[in-house]
Amino acid sequence: MEVERRGRTVQPKCWVNCQRQEERIAEAKPFEIPKRQVWEAYRRVKANGGAAGVDARSIAEFEEHLGDNLYKLWNRLSSGSYFPPPVRLCEIPKDDGRKRTLGIPTVSDRIAQTVGKLALEPKVEPKFDPDSYGYRPGKSAKEAIGVARQRCWKYNWVIDVDIKGFFDYIDHQLMLEIARKHTTEKWQLLYIERWLKAPAQDSQGTLAKLTKGTPQGGVISPLLANMFLHETFDQWMREQFPTLAFERYADDIVVHCYTQKQARYVLTCIRSRFAQYRLEVHPEKTSLWG
Numbered sequence: 001m002e003v004e005r006r007g008r009t010v011q012p013k014c015w016v017n018c019q020r021q022e023e024r025i026a027e028a029k030p031f032e033i034p035k036r037q038v039w040e041a042y043r044r045v046k047a048n049g050g051a052a053g054v055d056a057r058s059i060a061e062f063e064e065h066l067g068d069n070l071y072k073l074w075n076r077l078s079s080g081s082y083f084p085p086p087v088r089l090c091e092i093p094k095d096d097g098r099k100r101t102l103g104i105p106t107v108s109d110r111i112a113q114t115v116g117k118l119a120l121e122p123k124v125e126p127k128f129d130p131d132s133y134g135y136r137p138g139k140s141a142k143e144a145i146g147v148a149r150q151r152c153w154k155y156n157w158v159i160d161v162d163i164k165g166f167f168d169y170i171d172h173q174l175m176l177e178i179a180r181k182h183t184t185e186k187w188q189l190l191y192i193e194r195w196l197k198a199p200a201q202d203s204q205g206t207l208a209k210l211t212k213g214t215p216q217g218g219v220i221s222p223l224l225a226n227m228f229l230h231e232t233f234d235q236w237m238r239e240q241f242p243t244l245a246f247e248r249y250a251d252d253i254v255v256h257c258y259t260q261k262q263a264r265y266v267l268t269c270i271r272s273r274f275a276q277y278r279l280e281v282h283p284e285k286t287s288l289w290g
Helices: 013-020 022-028 035-048 059-063 066-079 107-127 141-151 172-182 186-197 221-240 260-276
Strands: 003-005 008-010 087-093 099-104 157-162 245-249 252-257 287-289
Touching (some): 035 059, 035 066, 035 107, 059 066, 066 107, 107 172, 107 221, 157 260, 172 186, 172 221, 221 245, 221 260, 252 260
Antiparallel strands (some): 003 008, 087 099, 157 252, 157 287
16 A cells, blocks of 8 residues: 655555566557556545445555556556446436436546546647636636626626536547547547447446447546537637637536627527537527626
8 A cells, every 4th residue: 555654645665666667668568658647646536535436446445455556557558458447327416406427437447537637638728718617727617707797797698508418418539539639649549539438337237338428527528528618619719709708617608798689699609519519509508698
């Protein structure tokens, strides 16, 4: 197990020994994934906590053979032989009485996804729009609300956009095409595809193949969602309606307009835009306010 020493998290001796062998065996691996990145991913997963996945294995149980488990994970990721296990489906209640389905990865897969996120996020984060606030370093829902309130004094009308089942309906092929625009690293693209297509297992143990969507509950899912909406919405809005303002927190979007007529027109364009990417603006939850 890891050792806490003077407030620091110390790597287990067996893992350190494995690191010393890295240079000798790196040439045999098709993908260069530093062991320190796997270690950092583990530290973040431990700090975040979370429930066990389909294997019912907790973080504490994973740590019983920490060095071996991290080495095996690194070895499989680096060799291209890592295949994500199914995500565990879990329903949680929503404020409106309905339920939201989360896909809970195993501890090991959460670490693997964090490895992917650590490598990909620095590439895409500088490209994201300043009015994208969800799941981003230094951004928050509170900030988005504050900006929206200020802009309501300048614009008379607001479009409150809700995308119907966004995380459930992201098209895998379109997502991969967008990912290729942000990275050329083969291992990142390989594992993004495998994470998208990893099956889901319900409480009865039944497996379901996922042909679209990215599970809420996955570490990499929010980053992929931001990449998808950056292209389908953020960039498009800046190009098509440069005089208008918006705030987006993941798939929750507020657009500011000057007149009711303009708001109706912009909403029609937004519906058409999302339809091109196989998404639907929710007919009941989307509204105009003035």
